[in-house]
Amino acid sequence: LVSRLQPFTSTIFAEMTALAQRTGAVNLGQGFPDTDGPAGMLAAARQAISDGVNQYPPGPGMPELRRAVSEHRTRYGTEYNPDTEVLVTVGATEAIAASLLALVEPGDEVVLIEPYYDSYAAAVALSGATRRTVSLVEDPVTGRFALDPAALRAAIGPRTRALLLNTPHNPTGTVLTRAELTAVAELCVANDLIAITDEVYEHLVFDGGEHIPLATLPGMAERTLAISSAGKTFNCTGWKIGWVCGPSELVSAVRAAKQYLTFVGGAPFQPAVAHALRTELAWVDGLRDDLARKRDRLSEGLREAGFGVRQCEGTYFVCADVRPLGFADGAELCWQLPERIGVAGVPVQVFTDHKEPWRHLVRFAFCKKDEVLDEALLRLHKLA
Ligand code: PMP
Ligand code: GLN
Numbered sequence: 001l002v003s004r005l006q007p008f009t010s011t012i013f014a015e016m017t018a019l020a021q022r023t024g025a026v027n028l029g030q031g032f033p034d035t036d037g038p039a040g041m042l043a044a045a046r047q048a049i050s051d052g053v054n055q056y057p058p059g060p061g062m063p064e065l066r067r068a069v070s071e072h073r074t075r076y077g078t079e080y081n082p083d084t085e086v087l088v089t090v091g092a093t094e095a096i097a098a099s100l101l102a103l104v105e106p107g108d109e110v111v112l113i114e115p116y117y118d119s120y121a122a123a124v125a126l127s128g129a130t131r132r133t134v135s136l137v138e139d140p141v142t143g144r145f146a147l148d149p150a151a152l153r154a155a156i157g158p159r160t161r162a163l164l165l166n167t168p169h170n171p172t173g174t175v176l177t178r179a180e181l182t183a184v185a186e187l188c189v190a191n192d193l194i195a196i197t198d199e200v201y202e203h204l205v206f207d208g209g210e211h212i213p214l215a216t217l218p219g220m221a222e223r224t225l226a227i228s229s230a231g232k233t234f235n236c237t238g239w240k241i242g243w244v245c246g247p248s249e250l251v252s253a254v255r256a257a258k259q260y261l262t263f264v265g266g267a268p269f270q271p272a273v274a275h276a277l278r279t280e281l282a283w284v285d286g287l288r289d290d291l292a293r294k295r296d297r298l299s300e301g302l303r304e305a306g307f308g309v310r311q312c313e314g315t316y317f318v319c320a321d322v323r324p325l326g327f328a329d330g331a332e333l334c335w336q337l338p339e340r341i342g343v344a345g346v347p348v349q350v351f352t353d354h355k356e357p358w359r360h361l362v363r364f365a366f367c368k369k370d371e372v373l374d375e376a377l378l379r380l381h382k383l384a
Helices: 003-008 012-023 039-050 063-076 091-103 118-127 149-155 178-190 248-261 269-279 281-304 330-341 370-383
Strands: 086-090 109-114 130-135 160-166 194-198 224-229 241-245 317-321 361-365
Touching (some): 003 118, 039 269, 063 241, 091 118, 091 160, 091 194, 091 224, 091 248, 118 130, 130 149, 160 178, 178 194, 224 248, 241 248, 330 361, 330 370
Parallel strands (some): 109 130, 194 224
Antiparallel strands (some): 086 241, 224 241
């Protein structure tokens, strides 16, 4: 294995899920839902297969999906030409990797906010660039993890080419505010950075909060690749239908890289996701409200079990502090938990370069049936 990939031989999700399966543990580690997406979307995929939509789709993605993505983005007030400014990818993961491969040179720097989703560091390494990381900072009163503009400014240097930003944020559950995003936008403009935004949890914002795409801020539309996917919005993480929207020069660069990674993907799922984007957003509102209730169920249960619980404004995840239970290290605990009490979680520190501020936190996923959450909580009570 080449040296630049040696730090990335396995993912925490694969390892924890394997451990959970081996031990029969309740898996609150890997974030995937245990119920299906909207029936109409599933029927549309079956219909597409029956109708023979089983060969290579067009390179940029099926026109009807590109149109649906473009229409969907108008909810944020942004306009993307479906023919030139939208590219369908194999999940957000490919969109992120292809964006970096297309736009950063070996030796460039890419700024990541940590904790960062695991594929970011690997994709930066594949591109030959170097990552610079900026830690979110916990507000001691609210337990919210906030972005510190001064720290971000300090991480940007003359070789910095791009910033990769995720909101709603996995694993902290932070939804970046307009003030935080404005500071990010100003730094991108001032330093002529390309912004790559990972918005896969765009619809999973709770308590009446709002997802604000960075591309909607002044000076950003022309320098932002906005990435999302169907997996989290429509409970179909295995379909791997994603997309990237941005100015045509940037999107055509991403297409150049993408065509040699996978070329195309997921033919019969593309019209099904197009259908869902056009007609199932009311279903998604219900999903979001369900998830907010699940967040509360898990957060309250974790508190009762003795954990410290941090604020979660969106996504599938809540972060729990293991110190009140007498543990110092979340990773050590996560490796024991499945065997010891039959629950799997993910240590937050694996998503960081600077581990210390994150050592005591474990991420638990709440995108699970209530009875699954309750069983996990019953078991977690045994830790006290
Ligand atoms: N970004 C984030 C923040 C994620 O949590 C995930 C995992 N679902 C992805 C990207 C990957 O998305 P996809 O499955 O569409 O590739
Ligand atoms: N995005 C999911 C998570 O954060 C898992 C994705 C994966 O397994 N690679 O849990």
